[in-house]
Amino acid sequence: MNEGAVDYSLYLVTDRKMLRGRDLVQSIERAIQGGVTLVQLREKSVSTREFLELAVRVKEITSRYQIPLLINDRLDIALAVDADGLHVGQDDLPLPKARELLGARKLIGVSASTMAEALLAQQQGADYLGVGAVFSTSTKTDASKVSLEQLELIKKSVTIPVVAIGGIKETNLKQVLATGIDGVSVVSAILAQEDIFEAAKQLRELIRI
Amino acid sequence: MNEGAVDYSLYLVTDRKMLRGRDLVQSIERAIQGGVTLVQLREKSVSTREFLELAVRVKEITSRYQIPLLINDRLDIALAVDADGLHVGQDDLPLPKARELLGARKLIGVSASTMAEALLAQQQGADYLGVGAVFSTSTKTDASKVSLEQLELIKKSVTIPVVAIGGIKETNLKQVLATGIDGVSVVSAILAQEDIFEAAKQLRELIRI
Numbered sequence: 001m002n003e004g005a006v007d008y009s010l011y012l013v014t015d016r017k018m019l020r021g022r023d024l025v026q027s028i029e030r031a032i033q034g035g036v037t038l039v040q041l042r043e044k045s046v047s048t049r050e051f052l053e054l055a056v057r058v059k060e061i062t063s064r065y066q067i068p069l070l071i072n073d074r075l076d077i078a079l080a081v082d083a084d085g086l087h088v089g090q091d092d093l094p095l096p097k098a099r100e101l102l103g104a105r106k107l108i109g110v111s112a113s114t115m116a117e118a119l120l121a122q123q124q125g126a127d128y129l130g131v132g133a134v135f136s137t138s139t140k141t142d143a144s145k146v147s148l149e150q151l152e153l154i155k156k157s158v159t160i161p162v163v164a165i166g167g168i169k170e171t172n173l174k175q176v177l178a179t180g181i182d183g184v185s186v187v188s189a190i191l192a193q194e195d196i197f198e199a200a201k202q203l204r205e206l207i208r209i
Numbered sequence: 210m211n212e213g214a215v216d217y218s219l220y221l222v223t224d225r226k227m228l229r230g231r232d233l234v235q236s237i238e239r240a241i242q243g244g245v246t247l248v249q250l251r252e253k254s255v256s257t258r259e260f261l262e263l264a265v266r267v268k269e270i271t272s273r274y275q276i277p278l279l280i281n282d283r284l285d286i287a288l289a290v291d292a293d294g295l296h297v298g299q300d301d302l303p304l305p306k307a308r309e310l311l312g313a314r315k316l317i318g319v320s321a322s323t324m325a326e327a328l329l330a331q332q333q334g335a336d337y338l339g340v341g342a343v344f345s346t347s348t349k350t351d352a353s354k355v356s357l358e359q360l361e362l363i364k365k366s367v368t369i370p371v372v373a374i375g376g377i378k379e380t381n382l383k384q385v386l387a388t389g390i391d392g393v394s395v396v397s398a399i400l401a402q403e404d405i406f407e408a409a410k411q412l413r414e415l416i417r418i
Binding site: 047048049050052073074075076079080090091092093094097101 | 256257258259261282283284285288289299300301302303306310
């Protein structure tokens with residue numbers, strides 16, 4: 001689990017719908033205190049101004065804890081807050097264009113659900129891959145399914161870090177880690193829990209074993 | 210109607226909902242052939258990838274006719290297609306941030322519905338103002354109302370070009386032009402019409418008188 005300086009081991013993707021009214025920025029801080037190693041801010045239904053203001057607040061937290069902050073999809077927001085990077089899905093900016101606009105020093109991750117997407121993203125200079133959904137998930141109902149066998153095969157076929165995503169939680173974490181991937185990306189396993197700090201802490205401990 | 214090199218006189222803002230299934234890119238080309246002098250591409254419900262692909266196609270058309278292309282809200286798309294500029298509303302990126310990221314050579318327009326917003330935008334370096342809604346509009350139901358008297362007062366209070374927007378059509382065009390503004394921004398008066406070319410041509414002729 002050591003590919004350069006970035007620790008992908010417990011990668012939090014945000015989804016405010018999970019929070020049942022709790023403050024997103026405070027929840028992210030609790031998750032970081034519990035052991036989250038990287039934060040991806042994902043917002044799909046707010047104005048650009050709201051996304052920006054939220055990203056500014058989250059950046060203050062991630063900077064204080066020296067955790068990388070990536071922005072989902074929106075390169076304008078990533079540039080505006082000088083985030084550590086961008087995560088793009090297959091419906092977002094193509095990686096070569098994102099790299100051209102963001103520069104070589106920023107992290108760019110790409111969602112991949114097939115071997116072809118994974119190999120192309122690596123070839124085009126992705127810093128890491130988000131591969132999934134490995135289990136069914138309520139967060140992204142449109143996500144393609146990736147079996148643990150496919151996940152393992154993708155991990156063995158690329159040299160960049162691979163983060164698994166989709167329905168990962170305490171009870172299936174061991175199976176996912178057994179594929180040799182570099183980290184797990186979680187949403188509800190942290191943000192939907194009653195005690196966000198404890199949920200992150202327990203996942204982190206299971207990953208460390 | 211001459212403030213530098215940009216002709217704001219007949220400013221088209223796109224809205225694909227108006228087209229009842231007709232192709233947006235072809236419709237924009239017909240509008241340009243009819244006399245549109247500037248195009249703002251506005252998309253609120255497509256993925257970043259779709260917006261980008263559409264913007265690439267529209268840019269080919271606007272470049273061919275040497276018409277400026279501005280992108281609504283999305284600085285990432287404006288950067289990705291090297292558009293001529295960006296139009297920001299009060300819920301989009303703040304103008305100083307947009308300018309910092311886009312540079313001095315690109316056009317940035319700002320929506321203003323009050324004198325305070327207009328003066329602030331000019332002070333912060335807007336290239337032009339979009340002021341409205343001067344008439345009620347089905348395109349943006351949340352738009353604040355600006356009277357023709359307020360529009361005239363704003364025009365007299367700033368030195369940058371002012372484009373009026375909101376429900377402008379053949380039958381009220383004269384009233385709007387009488388305020389001394391630099392151009393009219395239209396959506397449905399062109400894109401909702403049976404013959405887009407003729408609609409643009411007639412508006413352009415009325416503006417030229």
